[in-house]
Amino acid sequence: MADHSDAVTRDAQIQWDDPVDRRVPLTLGIKSFNELTEIVCRPVEWQTPKHWWRVFLFALTGLGILVASTAYLFWEGVGVWGLNNPVSWGWAITNFVFWVGIGHAGTLISAILFLFRQKWRTSINRFAEAMTIFAVMCALLFPTIHVGRVWAIYYTLPIPNQMGMWPQFRSPLLWDVFAVSIYGTVSILFWYVGLIPDLATVRDRAKTRIRKIVYGIFALGWRGSTRHWLHYERAYLLLAALATPLVLSVHSVVSFDFATSQLPGWHTTIFPPYFVAGAIYSGFGMVITLMVIARKLFGLERVMTMRHFDNMAKITLLTGSIVGYAYSVEFFTAWYSANPYESFAFVNRALGPYAWAYWIMVTCNVVVPQVFWLKKARQSLVVLFIVSIFVNIGMWFERFVIVVTLHRDFLPSSWDYYSPTIFDVAAFVGSFGLFFTMFCLFVRFLPMVAISEVKAVLPQANPHAAHGEVSEGGH
Amino acid sequence: MAVIFPRWANKVPLYLAVVGALGGAFLVFAVWYWGSPNYTDVGYAPEQPVPFSHRLHAGELAMDCRYCHNTVERAAYAAIPPTETCMNCHKSIAKESKKLAAVRKSYESGRPIAWVRVHLLPDYTYFNHSVHVAAGVGCVSCHGRIDQMNIVRQAKPLSMSWCLSCHRQPDAQLRPRDEVTNMSYDPKQAGYEPAKDPARKRKVDPPIHCSGCHR
Numbered sequence: 287m288a289d290h291s292d293a294v295t296r297d298a299q300i301q302w303d304d305p306v307d308r309r310v311p312l313t314l315g316i317k318s319f320n321e322l323t324e325i326v327c328r329p330v331e332w333q334t335p336k337h338w339w340r341v342f343l344f345a346l347t348g349l350g351i352l353v354a355s356t357a358y359l360f361w362e363g364v365g366v367w368g369l370n371n372p373v374s375w376g377w378a379i380t381n382f383v384f385w386v387g388i389g390h391a392g393t394l395i396s397a398i399l400f401l402f403r404q405k406w407r408t409s410i411n412r413f414a415e416a417m418t419i420f421a422v423m424c425a426l427l428f429p430t431i432h433v434g435r436v437w438a439i440y441y442t443l444p445i446p447n448q449m450g451m452w453p454q455f456r457s458p459l460l461w462d463v464f465a466v467s468i469y470g471t472v473s474i475l476f477w478y479v480g481l482i483p484d485l486a487t488v489r490d491r492a493k494t495r496i497r498k499i500v501y502g503i504f505a506l507g508w509r510g511s512t513r514h515w516l517h518y519e520r521a522y523l524l525l526a527a528l529a530t531p532l533v534l535s536v537h538s539v540v541s542f543d544f545a546t547s548q549l550p551g552w553h554t555t556i557f558p559p560y561f562v563a564g565a566i567y568s569g570f571g572m573v574i575t576l577m578v579i580a581r582k583l584f585g586l587e588r589v590m591t592m593r594h595f596d597n598m599a600k601i602t603l604l605t606g607s608i609v610g611y612a613y614s615v616e617f618f619t620a621w622y623s624a625n626p627y628e629s630f631a632f633v634n635r636a637l638g639p640y641a642w643a644y645w646i647m648v649t650c651n652v653v654v655p656q657v658f659w660l661k662k663a664r665q666s667l668v669v670l671f672i673v674s675i676f677v678n679i680g681m682w683f684e685r686f687v688i689v690v691t692l693h694r695d696f697l698p699s700s701w702d703y704y705s706p707t708i709f710d711v712a713a714f715v716g717s718f719g720l721f722f723t724m725f726c727l728f729v730r731f732l733p734m735v736a737i738s739e740v741k742a743v744l745p746q747a748n749p750h751a752a753h754g755e756v757s758e759g760g761h
Numbered sequence: 762m763a764v765i766f767p768r769w770a771n772k773v774p775l776y777l778a779v780v781g782a783l784g785g786a787f788l789v790f791a792v793w794y795w796g797s798p799n800y801t802d803v804g805y806a807p808e809q810p811v812p813f814s815h816r817l818h819a820g821e822l823a824m825d826c827r828y829c830h831n832t833v834e835r836a837a838y839a840a841i842p843p844t845e846t847c848m849n850c851h852k853s854i855a856k857e858s859k860k861l862a863a864v865r866k867s868y869e870s871g872r873p874i875a876w877v878r879v880h881l882l883p884d885y886t887y888f889n890h891s892v893h894v895a896a897g898v899g900c901v902s903c904h905g906r907i908d909q910m911n912i913v914r915q916a917k918p919l920s921m922s923w924c925l926s927c928h929r930q931p932d933a934q935l936r937p938r939d940e941v942t943n944m945s946y947d948p949k950q951a952g953y954e955p956a957k958d959p960a961r962k963r964k965v966d967p968p969i970h971c972s973g974c975h976r
């Protein structure tokens with residue numbers, strides 16, 4: 287291992303000093319295509335390690351909490367949650383927006399950065415896209431279970447029926463159904479198409495018959511012929527183009543849930559862009575959190591390098607600052623509008639009964655990420671991890687602060703303080719259980735780095751490679 | 762590279778696609794056809810404890826519906842007549858008929874005849890006969906040609922979309938107030954236009970919002 291970390295430092299040193307682009311390479315000390323395959327396939331092929339089982343059982347416990355609390359919810363009704371007048375939306379919608387938002391980083395990395403030819407995305411896109419899919423699953427969970435009569439959820443879909451009844455197309459909640467289900471479908475397709483060559487790699491390396499068959503089925507007969515690659519790359523490009531507008535549209539639609547209502551504090555035109563920035567921000571927070579752990583546990587330091595973290599930290603800083611700007615513009619607009627209700631909503635946010643939540647939000651989302659102005663902070667895994675946790679917490683509180691705006695409506699006699707019940711908490715904790723259960727299965731059974739894409743950006747793949755030493759063993 | 766799958770496996774995705782598409786289409790058809798009240802409810806004609814014939818009474822004898830279902834203009838329910846109503850006539854007509862044995866028994870014992878209900882709406886649906894009759898919706902619109910049925914059978918699906926089809930465009934089903942129980946009256950043939958009927962004080966404007974029927 288000693289010479290491996292030597293190689294890492296040496297490569298980093300070489301590239302930092304590179305007079306042309308002054309950038310660290312996308313991967314460190316990977317001498318051949320095969321070495322990359324070995325690194326990435328190891329977690330898929332090794333004897334299931336103890337630490338995986340520990341995390342998996344922990345996640346399964348969370349999933350159990352989710353199943354149990356949801357079963358009780360179905361049995362007893364949504365009254366077990368803390369929702370009531372005037373706060374008729376509580377944690378369920380908060381969690382929904384939180385999870386949908388998290389997904390956005392994955393789509394940004396996989397689709398938008400692909401169209402912009404950002405080569406650094408290759409090391410992290412598979413991982414981030416998996417996060418997107420699992421986050422969308424968690425997100426879809428909450429609107430589904432919050433309807434009360436969950437067996438009638440098909441009412442949200444425009445299916446011809448004997449009732450002669452159609453969904454309310456004027457309702458943004460219905461737009462949500464379309465936006466999020468399209469988002470989920472496109473994300474899964476995009477992710478799966480990207481997986482096919484790597485699934486074939488795992489299939490070809492498989493030692494047991496059952497692995498050969500299972501991975502063989504999902505690899506769809508991929509042989510890696512030129513024709514296959516031609517079709518594959520076209521399909522991938524098309525799906526990237528389809529997914530790109532979704533990065534902007536999905537969370538815009540989610541913001542309409544609030545923005546199209548005529549409630550002071552919600553009814554603002556800044557909501558769509560502000561939500562999108564927040565979504566990408568929270569998503570990158572979550573990617574960093576997960577990646578710091580996964581790269582350590584699965585020995586992917588040479589594929590997911592500090593350069594990736596550095597880039598992600600920069601995006602986090604940018605989107606976090608946009609979010610901070612949005613917070614201040616909301617106050618400015620409230621004042622400038624000279625609308626007493628609007629002003630009240632915002633002054634109440636910052637100084638009212640939920641001021642504690644508001645200031646947690648501002649601290650976590652606006653203040654803490656400012657450390658990313660420092661390169662040292664962007665290069666420190668500890669700082670990255672801590673800040674990303676702050677971002678996750680802050681972005682959950684942002685949605686919470688927005689939702690509980692309801693606690694002081696137009697009629698002071700109905701003002702009330704909203705508190706969640708144990709079942710609200712159980713559903714939220716349980717959704718993390720679902721998320722991590724899916725993630726554990728993903729890292730155990732699928733290559734978590736897009737092997738074929740990273741190979742294409744290895745120095746060996748570059749016929750004009752600058753560093754002879756690095757490209758040794760290339761073609 | 763070793764061969765994992767036999768050659769026919771190449772066709773599997775195609776078969777799956779075809780079976781999936783046809784299966785999906787069949788599923789939609791199955792729910793649409795066999796799940797619809799048009800299939801499940803229309804034609805329901807249970808055997809009644811007394812072989813009472815509407816064809817004879819309402820058709821050939823031309824009795825008015827309201828002689829027996831006398832609450833229909835005032836109440837939500839169109840009453841099922843008590844045995845006493847039958848006996849008003851059958852004290853003197855067909856006194857010895859075997860078919861009427863159950864009616865006579867009921868009359869003597871005071872125990873009502875257990876008629877089997879044919880037209881049954883769900884409990885969560887509020888339906889009021891009197892408003893429909895007052896608006897000039899004919900009995901025949903919802904119950905069909907009862908005057909031609911020996912055994913009453915459900916003629917219409919009574920589904921929500923069927924209710925709504927009239928609530929959205931009621932004019933085609935409206936008739937003059939005094940033709941409501943006339944089974945053979947056809948407003949279209951008669952050239953009836955509700956808007957030009959001087960007896961109508963206002964336009965019929967049935968509710969199409971949820972709580973119109975689900976209160």
